[in-house]
Amino acid sequence: xxxxxxxxxxxxxxxxxxxxxxxxxxxxxxxxxxxxxxxxxxxxxxxxxxxxxxxxxxxxxxxxxxxxxxxxxxxxxxxxxxxxxxxxxxxxxxxxxxxxxxxxxxxxxxxxxxxxxxxxxxxxxxxxxxxxxxxxxxxxxxxxxxxxxxxxxxxxxxxxxxxxxxxxxxxxxxxxxxxxxxxxxxxxxxxxxxxxxxxxxxxxxxxxxxxxx
Amino acid sequence: xxxxxxxxxxxxxxxxxxxxxxxxxxxxxxxxxxxxxxxxxxxxxxxxxxxxxxxxxxxxxxxxxxxxxxxxxxxxxxxxxxxxxxxxxxxxxxxxxxxxxxxxxxxxxxxxxxxxxxxxxxxxxxxxxxxxxxxxxxxxxxxxxxxxxxxxxxxxxxxxxxxxxxxxxxxxxxxxxxxxxxxxxxxxxxxxxxxxxxxxxxxxxxxxxxxxx
Amino acid sequence: xxxxxxxxxxxxxxxxxxxxxxxxxxxxxxxxxxxxxxxxxxxxxxxxxxxxxxxxxxxxxxxxxxxxxxxxxxxxxxxxxxxxxxxxxxxxxxxxxxxxxxxxxxxxxxxxxxxxxxxxxxxxxxxxxxxxxxxxxxxxxxxxxxxxxxxxxxxxxxxxxxxxxxxxxxxxxxxxxxxxxxxxxxxxxxxxxxxxxxxxxxxxxxxxxxxxx
Amino acid sequence: xxxxxxxxxxxxxxxxxxxxxxxxxxxxxxxxxxxxxxxxxxxxxxxxxxxxxxxxxxxxxxxxxxxxxxxxxxxxxxxxxxxxxxxxxxxxxxxxxxxxxxxxxxxxxxxxxxxxxxxxxxxxxxxxxxxxxxxxxxxxxxxxxxxxxxxxxxxxxxxxxxxxxxxxxxxxxxxxxxxxxxxxxxxxxxxxxxxxxxxxxxxxxxxxxxxxx
DNA sequence: CATGAATGAGCGTTCATTCAT
DNA sequence: TATGAATGAACGCTCATTCAT
Numbered sequence: 001x002x003x004x005x006x007x008x009x010x011x012x013x014x015x016x017x018x019x020x021x022x023x024x025x026x027x028x029x030x031x032x033x034x035x036x037x038x039x040x041x042x043x044x045x046x047x048x049x050x051x052x053x054x055x056x057x058x059x060x061x062x063x064x065x066x067x068x069x070x071x072x073x074x075x076x077x078x079x080x081x082x083x084x085x086x087x088x089x090x091x092x093x094x095x096x097x098x099x100x101x102x103x104x105x106x107x108x109x110x111x112x113x114x115x116x117x118x119x120x121x122x123x124x125x126x127x128x129x130x131x132x133x134x135x136x137x138x139x140x141x142x143x144x145x146x147x148x149x150x151x152x153x154x155x156x157x158x159x160x161x162x163x164x165x166x167x168x169x170x171x172x173x174x175x176x177x178x179x180x181x182x183x184x185x186x187x188x189x190x191x192x193x194x195x196x197x198x199x200x201x202x203x204x205x206x207x208x209x210x211x212x213x
Numbered sequence: 214x215x216x217x218x219x220x221x222x223x224x225x226x227x228x229x230x231x232x233x234x235x236x237x238x239x240x241x242x243x244x245x246x247x248x249x250x251x252x253x254x255x256x257x258x259x260x261x262x263x264x265x266x267x268x269x270x271x272x273x274x275x276x277x278x279x280x281x282x283x284x285x286x287x288x289x290x291x292x293x294x295x296x297x298x299x300x301x302x303x304x305x306x307x308x309x310x311x312x313x314x315x316x317x318x319x320x321x322x323x324x325x326x327x328x329x330x331x332x333x334x335x336x337x338x339x340x341x342x343x344x345x346x347x348x349x350x351x352x353x354x355x356x357x358x359x360x361x362x363x364x365x366x367x368x369x370x371x372x373x374x375x376x377x378x379x380x381x382x383x384x385x386x387x388x389x390x391x392x393x394x395x396x397x398x399x400x401x402x403x404x405x406x407x408x409x410x411x412x413x414x415x416x417x418x419x420x421x422x423x424x425x426x
Numbered sequence: 427x428x429x430x431x432x433x434x435x436x437x438x439x440x441x442x443x444x445x446x447x448x449x450x451x452x453x454x455x456x457x458x459x460x461x462x463x464x465x466x467x468x469x470x471x472x473x474x475x476x477x478x479x480x481x482x483x484x485x486x487x488x489x490x491x492x493x494x495x496x497x498x499x500x501x502x503x504x505x506x507x508x509x510x511x512x513x514x515x516x517x518x519x520x521x522x523x524x525x526x527x528x529x530x531x532x533x534x535x536x537x538x539x540x541x542x543x544x545x546x547x548x549x550x551x552x553x554x555x556x557x558x559x560x561x562x563x564x565x566x567x568x569x570x571x572x573x574x575x576x577x578x579x580x581x582x583x584x585x586x587x588x589x590x591x592x593x594x595x596x597x598x599x600x601x602x603x604x605x606x607x608x609x610x611x612x613x614x615x616x617x618x619x620x621x622x623x624x625x626x627x628x629x630x631x632x633x634x635x636x637x638x639x
Numbered sequence: 640x641x642x643x644x645x646x647x648x649x650x651x652x653x654x655x656x657x658x659x660x661x662x663x664x665x666x667x668x669x670x671x672x673x674x675x676x677x678x679x680x681x682x683x684x685x686x687x688x689x690x691x692x693x694x695x696x697x698x699x700x701x702x703x704x705x706x707x708x709x710x711x712x713x714x715x716x717x718x719x720x721x722x723x724x725x726x727x728x729x730x731x732x733x734x735x736x737x738x739x740x741x742x743x744x745x746x747x748x749x750x751x752x753x754x755x756x757x758x759x760x761x762x763x764x765x766x767x768x769x770x771x772x773x774x775x776x777x778x779x780x781x782x783x784x785x786x787x788x789x790x791x792x793x794x795x796x797x798x799x800x801x802x803x804x805x806x807x808x809x810x811x812x813x814x815x816x817x818x819x820x821x822x823x824x825x826x827x828x829x830x831x832x833x834x835x836x837x838x839x840x841x842x843x844x845x846x847x848x849x850x851x852x
Numbered sequence: 853c854a855t856g857a858a859t860g861a862g863c864g865t866t867c868a869t870t871c872a873t
Numbered sequence: 874t875a876t877g878a879a880t881g882a883a884c885g886c887t888c889a890t891t892c893a894t
Contacts, residue, residue, distance in 0.1 A: 006877075006878065028332075029333070032245070033245050033333065035862085036865090037862075045880090046879055046880045046881060047864090047881075048879070048880060048881070049878070049879055049880075051865065051866080052877090053878095057865090087419075116330065117326035117327050117329060117330070117387075117391065118331065120242070125393065128393075143419075146419075151420070152419055152420060157410060157414065160411060161414070163388075163411070164411070164414055166384070167380045167385075168380045168381065171379070172380075175376075181329070181341070198373060198377065201370065201374070202377075202418055203421075204418040204420060204421055205416050205417040205419075206300075206359075206416055206418075207417060208416075208418060208421050219854095222853095248887085248889090249890090250887080250889085258855090259854060259856055260856065261854065261856065261891085262853085262855075264889085264890070264891080265853075265854075265855095270889065270890090432874070432875095455759070458672050459672075459759065461867075461868090462867080462869090463867070471876090473868090473877065474874095474875065474876055474877065475876070478876095482868075482869070536756075539756035540756050542752075542820070543752035543753050545667075546669075554819070558820065572845075578846060579846070579847075583836060587840070587845055589810070590841075592810070593807045594806045596806070596810065597802070598806075600756075604756065606764065606767075607771065623796060624799060624802070627799045629846045630847055631841055631842050631845075632785075632791055632800055632803075632804075632841050632842055632844075633790070633842045634843055648856080674883080675886085676884075685857095685858055686886080687860070690887075691856090692857095
């Protein structure tokens with residue numbers, strides 16, 4: 001707590017600038033390659049100030065990303081509370097909600113992606129566990145609701161379903177955030193169309209795909 | 214390739230040792246955090262030698278990973294040539310072939326994963342494009358063969374199918390290579406069982422899942 | 427002394443706390459390694475306040491240790507005024523008085539020890555001169571009284587006697603304050619026994635030592 | 640070992656310069672206040688070089704002082720081997736041998752003094768233990784020889800004798816190396832005279848001092 | 853050709869001190 | 874008067890790279 005007292009006394013506008021610049025730096029370079037020097041240079045503040053605010057580099061990162069973790073979970077909450085949508089509509093909406101988060105917080109999402117396979121981020125296990133755990137739990141609840149509502153067969157292998165949904169949703173967002181990873185695969189369809197297509201796809205599988213219209 | 218001439222004159226055994234140690238270092242630390250110092254210390258060779266062989270750090274990485282890229286494509290080739298398997302059996306086999314590659318080349322796969330979302334790897338775009346492009350192409354051909362063989366409906370949205378298959382296969386391998394990312398989602402099923410379950414799942418989708426036995 | 431005006435207006439209790447914490451810090455880390463940050467953190471006061479009180483780090487140290495110097499001289503004064511003790515009893519009592527001072531002001535004594543051979547303490551020459559000069563003067567007077575009283579031979583080389591007494595007394599206190607410096611030398615005798623033994627020793631020297639009982 | 644390989648391959652002249660400059664820096668400022676920057680600036684070499692040689696600041700210090708520790712013990716050895724001197728002549732010679740060491744290695748002795756009461760030197764306990772232990776052992780053997788030779792009474796309290804000799808010898812050298820600590824106490828007698836006077840003094844003690852001539 | 857000593861920019865971090873509020 | 878945010882030089886240390894031997 002003592003660490004952030006100084007920072008929290010700052011004018012909100014300045015707090016925002018500091019966190020934004022730092023987020024950009026971590027998003028561009030990852031944790032270790034991110035440079036405190038560059039951050040303070042861009043901010044036009046003294047190096048010592050940043051250390052007063054956050055204690056050290058790790059403190060800065062943890063503050064910044066720790067506060068953001070909640071944001072990763074929020075978009076999904078809204079959808080679960082929509083009684084008028086059926087399961088596949090909710091899936092579709094979840095895709096779009098994720099994309100909206102990526103649009104609004106592109107750098108936080110980039111940090112998350114870098115953290116996925118780079119072990120050297122501080123608190124990586126905790127942060128990833130929270131985000132991915134929340135996602136998985138959300139999807140599981142969605143599926144279970146779908147079964148209860150008769151929209152999904154009771155015989156569904158819920159674990160596999162969660163796994164598949166999670167995989168496809170992750171990939172959908174990754175491709176959206178880093179288009180170069182979609183290398184030639186998908187048509188440059190607009191976002192909603194792709195979300196709808198994927199949802200339809202997940203409904204029937206490969207062998208039982210209905211005719212396209 | 215004047216750069217690699219002196220390296221290629223080395224005894225093959227020594228070449229292998231150099232590349233192996235470097236691969237381990239890049240796999241553990243990524244590109245920028247990897248330390249030439251540590252590599253030559255472990256190898257017991259002079260630092261200057263490594264620079265003579267590869268020019269610089271980037272040259273070392275490009276040589277090493279460039280040679281490895283072909284390895285990423287090989288396992289899939291074998292499966293496409295199996296006339297006695299139907300589409301979903303091939304998918305299942307593809308999963309297992311990928312897992313086998315991860316087993317045999319864990320460090321190359323770790324490098325690939327780190328490269329996915331970290332822009333600072335040299336030739337990243339090219340390497341990723343090659344690997345992912347080959348994967349996508351392979352999957353597309355598999356699907357098209359499946360359609361021709363009547364195992365998949367002609368109406369299938371091939372792009373979406375490729376996308377989904379790719380997503381699930383990637384996630385399958387990532388979870389296999391980095392189990393902590395599977396956070397609580399999947400049961401500790403053995404590899405083959407999970408591959409089979411996923412293939413079955415992809416066949417019928419969520420809404421049309423057959424009863425489990 | 428404009429510098430200390432605001433400090434002296436503080437409630438005495440607070441003055442004491444400030445000086446005590448600062449003394450601990452200087453005793454633990456010496457002058458340069460002592461950290462104003464740590465001091466104000468422990469005190470819970472603003473950093474600016476300390477600088478208002480004392481101007482700068484050096485001012486704080488000088489105030490603190492300057493006030494303490496008198497304390498270094500006090501214990502000895504008392505002994506000189508004891509008419510019923512002979513010279514060697516006074517020496518013995520001086521040792522014990524020194525030890526008592528170390529017990530009561532361990533941190534001041536630690537500062538003094540650190541200052542002995544570390545040129546970077548502010549006002550070091552003056553402080554050391556005062557303390558050591560007072561000690562030497564005290565010992566000289568003790569010796570001269572002893573000669574006058576016929577307890578010591580008139581032929582005594584007073585300079586050498588002062589030197590030796592000073593050396594032994596210093597070492598006695600140093601070993602008491604920093605036992606690790608006594609490395610294996612002395613038996614774990616209790617304080618009074620050792621003081622008495624040293625006094626006896628100083629009386630007769632090495633060659634003329636009487637039988638031990 | 641690996642740490643010092645690079646350094647040991649250097650021309651001896653350069654090795655000497657490096658160690659000399661570093662010794663001066665540590666002698667002037669102690670361990671923590673000593674600045675690697677200043678050392679390399681004075682040497683005109685790159686900062687990285689020093690770290691290649693010794694790994695880190697502590698490694699430099701330990702190398703430098705560790706090698707010097709043997710030098711602290713050497714002068715005493717020579718004296719013990721002189722059969723033609725009696726006990727008090729040996730004491731006198733020991734004082735002078737110590738003074739000679741201080742003359743030849745003033746900066747090492749200054750480091751030793753700073754280390755005495757400053758806990759923050761690396762390996763302080765070990766270095767001090769070695770030096771002081773060797774001194775104490777040397778003095779004890781001297782005393783025991785003196786007793787055997789009948790030059791000292793068999794009833795002598797050896798522990799106290801060692802303690803006193805050690806104290807006086809230390810103080811003698813400290814005053815020689817840091818004259819300001821002798822504040823006004825002793826006359827500016829020449830070295831040999833003072834050594835002789837102290838030895839005489841230790842022989843007879845205060846109460847039994849013979850007439851001065 | 854191999855070596856490994858030398859380089860120096862850059863890193864994260866600490867610190868006493870200043871000064872507007 | 875008390876505050877505490879801001880400062881920026883200095884610290885120990887790492888690194889990929891160069892080049893004389």
